[in-house]
Amino acid sequence: MWSIGRIRFDSRTVLGPMSGFTSRSYREFMAGFGPAVAVTEMVSSKGLLHDPVASERFVSSPKGCPTGVQVFGGEPDIVAKGAAKAMEINPDLLFVDVNMGCPVPKVIRSGSGSALMRDPRKCGDVVKAVKDAVDVPVTAKIRLGGTDETMNFREVIDELLKADVDAVTVHARTVDQRYAGRSRPEFIRNLGREIPVPLIVSGDIYSADDALRAIEVTDAEGIMIARGGVGNPFLIAQVNSLLDRGIELPDPTMREQSEWCLHLMDMTIDELGDKMGLARLRSLVPKFLAGCRYSREYRRAVTDPGTDYEGMRGFVVRMADELGDERRRCEGTGLRLEDRTAMKPA
Numbered sequence: 001m002w003s004i005g006r007i008r009f010d011s012r013t014v015l016g017p018m019s020g021f022t023s024r025s026y027r028e029f030m031a032g033f034g035p036a037v038a039v040t041e042m043v044s045s046k047g048l049l050h051d052p053v054a055s056e057r058f059v060s061s062p063k064g065c066p067t068g069v070q071v072f073g074g075e076p077d078i079v080a081k082g083a084a085k086a087m088e089i090n091p092d093l094l095f096v097d098v099n100m101g102c103p104v105p106k107v108i109r110s111g112s113g114s115a116l117m118r119d120p121r122k123c124g125d126v127v128k129a130v131k132d133a134v135d136v137p138v139t140a141k142i143r144l145g146g147t148d149e150t151m152n153f154r155e156v157i158d159e160l161l162k163a164d165v166d167a168v169t170v171h172a173r174t175v176d177q178r179y180a181g182r183s184r185p186e187f188i189r190n191l192g193r194e195i196p197v198p199l200i201v202s203g204d205i206y207s208a209d210d211a212l213r214a215i216e217v218t219d220a221e222g223i224m225i226a227r228g229g230v231g232n233p234f235l236i237a238q239v240n241s242l243l244d245r246g247i248e249l250p251d252p253t254m255r256e257q258s259e260w261c262l263h264l265m266d267m268t269i270d271e272l273g274d275k276m277g278l279a280r281l282r283s284l285v286p287k288f289l290a291g292c293r294y295s296r297e298y299r300r301a302v303t304d305p306g307t308d309y310e311g312m313r314g315f316v317v318r319m320a321d322e323l324g325d326e327r328r329r330c331e332g333t334g335l336r337l338e339d340r341t342a343m344k345p346a
């Protein structure tokens with residue numbers, strides 16, 4: 001049992017924010033596998049203020065799916081007002097997380113995301129302003145620092161703590177690394193026991209063993225599942241089982257993968273409609289088909305621009321027929337490099 005402010009959690013897995021992936025339907029689908037909470041993809045605080053109607057779908061949360069909202073922005077008062085607006089749109093949101101790690105140039109140019117880490121005092125000011133504006137706990141998601149030479153996570157965390165932050169997530173890469181190269185939790189060794197609020201560790205969690213190692217090194221309370229969970233939702237159940245009960249669950253069969261994939265396909269189309277839904281599925285579905293015999297052929301078929309929704313479903317059903325009880329091979333961090341580098345935000 002751990003908590004963020006007054007919100008208590010049994011499960012230690014946190015579904016991480018991913019622009020272009022963690023939409024409402026994805027979060028709802030993943031909730032079935034047992035994360036403590038899901039974080040929305042980052043939402044612009046300016047967008048929330050200027051076009052709350054358009055922002056609504058990003059901050060909405062399905063019943064039975066505990067959700068925190070992630071906001072981004074460069075100025076404390078704007079982030080605070082944006083956060084308050086998000087809470088007004090969806091009062092069920094459990095906490096507000098502030099993005100301080102996004103490496104996308106457009107976001108940095110606006111002084112948001114990882115640009116905030118260049119000014120640790122400002123990071124504190126943002127959290128302070130948000131805390132004054134909302135009644136729920138406030139958390140921040142940071143990186144190790146800008147580069148190996150300017151790794152200032154400790155300084156930033158000190159300012160966040162002064163501002164009374166309720167939890168901190170550290171993605172154990174520098175901004176320079178963006179999403180490639182190895183995540184390096186060894187730089188935040190024992191951090192979890194050194195700070196008075198919960199630490200959530202993020203980076204390269206592709207297997208239950210990866211999660212266990214990251215927690216052992218950092219002493220984090222929470223473990224964030226991001227790219228590793230895309231197309232492998234059962235990872236959440238495997239991590240929970242290993243961390244809570246010391247039991248290793250076998251990898252899912254391709255029949256299970258197929259059933260889950262079909263379910264998510266329907267939910268995605270329901271949420272995003274035919275056109276946007278199909279575009280989203282072209283990046284989601286191939287991940288479900290990874291790690292099996294013929295996966296390259298299946299993946300090529302479903303990503304073919306000529307394959308429509310029904311065609312895609314056909315391949316996913318065929319996979320279950322052809323491979324049935326064969327288990328997905330979840331190779332862990334090392335062999336997933338190709339997948340990892342392919343999934344970058346725009």
Ligand SMILES: Cc1cc2nc3c(=O)[nH]c(=O)nc-3n(C[C@H](O)[C@H](O)[C@H](O)COP(=O)(O)O)c2cc1C
Pocket residue numbers: 016017018019020021040041042070099101102141171179183202203204205206224225226227228343344345
């Ligand atoms: C496509 C994509 C979109 C992402 N969007 C966000 C985001 O909106 N907010 C955020 O804080 N992190 C975002 N991240 C970072 C993830 O939450 C996570 O910290 C990172 O991918 C490291 O974990 P992993 O190596 O296990 O994927 C994104 C990552 C990817 C790959």
